[in-house]
Amino acid sequence: DGDGDMTNDVVTMIMVMEGSQFFYGTAGFRAEAHLLPSVVFRTAVLAALRSAKTRSATGLVVTASHNPIKDNGVKLADPSGGMLCMEWEEYADRLVNAQSSLALCELVGEIADREGISLGDTGGRILVGRDTRPSGMELVDAAKKGISALPGMEVLDMGVVSTPQLHWMVQATNRGEPATEDDYFADILSGYRELATLKPTRDARQKVLEDPLLVDGSNGVGAAKLIDLQSRAGVSSLRFEVRNKGEEGDGPLNDGVGADFVQKERLPPAKFSEQDIGRRCASVDGDADRLVYFYLEKNQKSDSPGGQMAVQGDYLGSRLTLHLLDGDKIAVLAALFISQQLEELGAKDDGNGGKSVVGYGTVRVGVVQTAYANGASTKYIKEVLGLEVAVTPTGVKHLHEKAVGFDIGIYFEANGHGMILFGASFLAWLNKKQASGDCGREGDDGFITDRKAEVAIARLVALSKLVNQAVGDALSGILLVESILQYRQSGLHEWNTLYKDLPSRQSKVMVPDRRQIVTKDAETKVASPDVLQQLIDLEIAKYKHGRAFVRPSGTEDVVRVYAEAEQQTDADALANAIARHIR
Ligand code: NG1
Ligand code: ZN
Numbered sequence: 001d002g003d004g005d006m007t008n009d010v011v012t013m014i015m016v017m018e019g020s021q022f023f024y025g026t027a028g029f030r031a032e033a034h035l036l037p038s039v040v041f042r043t044a045v046l047a048a049l050r051s052a053k054t055r056s057a058t059g060l061v062v063t064a065s066h067n068p069i070k071d072n073g074v075k076l077a078d079p080s081g082g083m084l085c086m087e088w089e090e091y092a093d094r095l096v097n098a099q100s101s102l103a104l105c106e107l108v109g110e111i112a113d114r115e116g117i118s119l120g121d122t123g124g125r126i127l128v129g130r131d132t133r134p135s136g137m138e139l140v141d142a143a144k145k146g147i148s149a150l151p152g153m154e155v156l157d158m159g160v161v162s163t164p165q166l167h168w169m170v171q172a173t174n175r176g177e178p179a180t181e182d183d184y185f186a187d188i189l190s191g192y193r194e195l196a197t198l199k200p201t202r203d204a205r206q207k208v209l210e211d212p213l214l215v216d217g218s219n220g221v222g223a224a225k226l227i228d229l230q231s232r233a234g235v236s237s238l239r240f241e242v243r244n245k246g247e248e249g250d251g252p253l254n255d256g257v258g259a260d261f262v263q264k265e266r267l268p269p270a271k272f273s274e275q276d277i278g279r280r281c282a283s284v285d286g287d288a289d290r291l292v293y294f295y296l297e298k299n300q301k302s303d304s305p306g307g308q309m310a311v312q313g314d315y316l317g318s319r320l321t322l323h324l325l326d327g328d329k330i331a332v333l334a335a336l337f338i339s340q341q342l343e344e345l346g347a348k349d350d351g352n353g354g355k356s357v358v359g360y361g362t363v364r365v366g367v368v369q370t371a372y373a374n375g376a377s378t379k380y381i382k383e384v385l386g387l388e389v390a391v392t393p394t395g396v397k398h399l400h401e402k403a404v405g406f407d408i409g410i411y412f413e414a415n416g417h418g419m420i421l422f423g424a425s426f427l428a429w430l431n432k433k434q435a436s437g438d439c440g441r442e443g444d445d446g447f448i449t450d451r452k453a454e455v456a457i458a459r460l461v462a463l464s465k466l467v468n469q470a471v472g473d474a475l476s477g478i479l480l481v482e483s484i485l486q487y488r489q490s491g492l493h494e495w496n497t498l499y500k501d502l503p504s505r506q507s508k509v510m511v512p513d514r515r516q517i518v519t520k521d522a523e524t525k526v527a528s529p530d531v532l533q534q535l536i537d538l539e540i541a542k543y544k545h546g547r548a549f550v551r552p553s554g555t556e557d558v559v560r561v562y563a564e565a566e567q568q569t570d571a572d573a574l575a576n577a578i579a580r581h582i583r
Contacts, residue, residue: 022096024089026395026554028075029096030064033135036072037142042095043074044126044146045108048153050088051124053115054079059170060147061163062130062139063287066218066260067555069253072135074143075163077127081171081470083397123152127173129159129166131221131287132246132253136160162221162288164473171470185232188476191466195483196237198459209486212239213478214281216269218258219246222288222474229475237486238479243271259285259292259416259474264506266322268296274320280492282481284474290416291474293325293481295492323496327412328369328377330481333495334410334420335367335385337484338463344456353388360429368402368411370394371524371549372506375564380499391522395554396472417472420480422464430464433457459487502545503568505575509559509582514552517559517582523551535581543570548578 022029022039029039044060051058059077067073076084076092084092091111098104112119126147130136140157147153158166158181165184172179172187217223223245230240244250244257250271251257257269262283268276269283274296282293299321339355342363347355354362366388367381373391381387388406392398396417403409407426412418422430433439434457440450466483468476485491511517520527526536532550540546548563559582563575 022093023554024084024092024096026397027065028061028073028084029092030067030071030073030555032070033072033133033139036074036135036139039096040074040139040142041146041149042098042104043076043092044128044143045149046088046092046095046111047076047126047143048122048124048147048150049091049108049111049115049117050076050078050084051126051153052117052122052150055124057125057127057170057173059127059129059166060143061161061166061287062128062133062136062143063163064131064133065163065287065289065555066254066258066285068255069133072133072139074139077167077170077470079170079174081167081174082400083471086397119150121152122150124150125154125156125173127156127158127166127169129157129161129163129169131163132160160221162225162473162475164289164468164471164476165225167470168468168473185229188466188468188473188479189229189233191462191464192233192238192479192483193235194462195459195466196235196486198455198462199486200489209237209280209482209489209491211280212241213482214272214276214279215240215242215478216257216259216262216272216281216283217242217244217246218261218269218284218286219244219250219253219255220258220284220286220288222284222286225288225475226284226478238482244269254286257283259283259290262294262322263290263292263324263326263415266324268294268320268322272296274298277320282478284478285416288474289472290327291330291477291481292327292416293329293492293495295323295325295496297321297323323492324501325492325496326374327414327416327418328373328501329495329498330416330477331367331369331410331412331418332377332380332385332498333484334480335365335381335387336498337487338365338408338410338420338460339385339387341456341459344452346453349386353386359433360426363407363426364388364405365408366390366403366406366410368392368399368409370399370413371522372414372562374414374501374504375545375547376499376502384499391524393519393523394551400471412472416474416477419469419472419476420463420467421469422467427461427464430457430461434461502564502566503571504562504564505568505571506563507561507575507579508553508556509561509579510557511559511582514557514559517550517552519549519551524549526550532581536578539574539577539581543567543574546570546574548574550578550582 047058047060056079064071064073169179223242277296342355347357350356354364368390390402392402399411403411403421407423409421439453440448466479518528526533543565545566563571565571
């Protein structure tokens with residue numbers, strides 16, 4: 001169309017970018033935005049093929065989540081609303097790295113053949129969304145061109161949305177349900193409102209929650225969506241004060257702000273200060289699929305053992321202690337709430353991590369974590385809550401897959417990405433039970449309603465609506481945490497004391513080729529080079545409660561190091577020693 005814009009030229013789209021090797025990774029393709037038009041175009045072709053193959057809608061999101069603003073990325077949503085099925089990731093890698101337009105066309109033919117897609121007769125629908133990055137619009141254009149490269153494809157441009165909103169829309173579309181942003185808000189809010197009516201009676205302690213939640217929006221898409229959520233909720237119990245909205249006077253996206261920054265650096269985000277001591281705070285990431293809570297306290301210097309959890313930064317970190325409530329803490333809060341509801345239903349431990357409920361049988365409740373989960377959380381879930389814990393490699397696609405096997409699968413990465421997945425048969429049972437109103441038993445004078453059980457069922461049903469059932473979602477996560485805190489009538493401090501995290505340290509190491517490191521056993525061990533694991537083992541052995549592992553990042557060009565020990569200084573020393581072995 002002659003305006004000379006690179007993305008407006010399909011020929012350029014399929015042009016080769018020599019030397020670039022892209023991997024679909026933990027969260028799609030990510031790179032500096034200027035490298036991406038062709039990558040997005042090709043990934044969009046795959047979204048169209050997947051839609052044709054499944055005869056369902058698929059989704060494509062242009063985002064690089066918590067990465068710096070100069071980056072962008074693309075990831076696909078499968079018809080279920082979850083991540084692209086893993087078998088197709090290989091197609092994505094091959095398409096994006098095809099070295100000529102001929103090779104690319106041949107590959108499309110090969111995929112179509114293998115998947116039984118007739119290229120002359122395709123049809124499908126792809127929902128496209130983007131985060132607030134300035135490069136987003138241009139890349140959405142590239143996506144539209146890629147989708148239209150196959151005949152009969154319909155593109156629905158959802159505009160600026162959070163990643164989880166787009167996934168939710170794909171899921172709703174394929175369930176034949178209303179799937180607009182309005183419907184999304186209405187759905188999660190209906191669960192929130194129902195839960196709010198099922199709160200135990202108010203008492204004086206409720207005061208701790210009367211303050212609005214102070215949210216760091218990471219200068220990204222989550223900020224505006226949260227304000228929208230609040231105005232739609234129209235209830236006094238849900239009030240936010242949002243900072244780092246990405247407006248004039250705010251800093252750049254993800255720069256010293258956001259859930260990834262707070263979780264990894266353990267420092268208050270920009271625009272937070274001593275003024276905020278004691279307030280209930282939360283932070284979301286750049287595409288609003290991660291959530292952490294935190295509160296600030298005046299630093300009780302060195303001598304206090306509680307103070308050792310704070311990492312001292314040169315900035316506010318030296319004056320403030322940040323108490324982090326990460327994904328592990330959210331998982332525990334949710335697991336505890338669910339266990340309490342099952343107790344109200346009269347559930348008995350079956351000795352195998354299951355809870356046996358009359359009328360249903362064994363309800364398998366499981367918590368899925370990665371190696372990054374703090375050891376203290378795992379111990380609490382197993383020993384105090386008596387629930388099953390499963391460990392998978394990093395990346396929600398792995399956690400999600402594992403969670404599907406439970407009646408209630410709670411999965412969270414330590415970084416705050418996660419959700420609660422309700423199994424179809426258990427959910428159907430809950431819904432039936434609620435509709436029939438037959439909670440109780442036959443007494444001498446007729447049927448006696450078990451009010452406690454009735455309320456517990458209603459709470460679980462409400463929870464299943466409030467939690468985005470497609471993917472982890474910071475907005476839905478805030479509704480989850482706020483609801484449970486209201487139910488518990490307590491604030492962050494009490495939640496934080498459920499268990500005490502083991503001190504930990506995360507760091508990143510730049511290496512020439514991070515893929516030289518291959519891991520095994522859900523990333524807890526290095527498979528090759530094998531001498532590296534021996535070195536790591538020797539370092540771990542030096543510290544009490546020492547645990548450590550390394551793995552190549554799927555989203556950044558670094559090797560990540562994680563270390564945990566009884567003392568913060570030990571965790572730091574362990575991480576440093578291991579980093580030196582990698583360099
Ligand atoms: P990588 O860069 O592969 O570690 C990070 C997170 C993942 C996941 C993805 C996608 C950590 C240690 N890793 O992956 O858990 O959330 O980003 O956003 O937090
Ligand atoms: Zn994200």
